[in-house]
Amino acid sequence: MDIEKLADMLKALADPTRLKMVAMLHHRDCCVCEFVPVFKISQPAVSKHLSRLKTAGFVKESRKGQWVFYSLRRETLEQVGLGLMQLPDMSEELNKLEQQGLLVNVCCE
Template sequence: MQQLDYVADHLKLLGDKTRLAMLSLLKEREWCVCEFVDIFDISQPGISQHLRKLKSKGIVKEERRGQWVYYSLNVDDKPHIQAVLECIQDSKHILKMLF
């Protein structure tokens, strides 16, 4: 039952369109919070809240560089998330949908 709870918690996070789009973009490279603010037209606190939720479940990791925080995927040990991300379009399509 623990495994089901673990996977269910992760998949709940992916039920949000913004978080799913963020993860899709992170498949190809790391992104800074400031870049996500520009792309999604959401406030910095809003973007940070989405990323905090993903980080709390170990789906993304962060690296601070000076005043900037960069995020990257952390799903090597999460095949259920990898499977979902394989079904999502690449960043070119995601960015076209957002603009």
């Protein structure tokens, strides 16, 4: 995965409120008005957090009558886990450093 994309997905998760939202959605789909009393923040704040999670691909929404329910896209969470285990190869950057003589060589280590 592109490292900029991975960083953006991590940023979407890197907030206690959004992490707890994901944990709740692990149990059960939830609608916006159910999150409000749990986190004790305003409804627009909840909507913005869910929008952030949606943009990053962690949740999808579906309207049920007057409610909008959010559900977890578990495969996206797995992608992030995999992405962390398989970080992109940076050896080219290190090779460039070596060609420019910018690698530090410590004697007697």
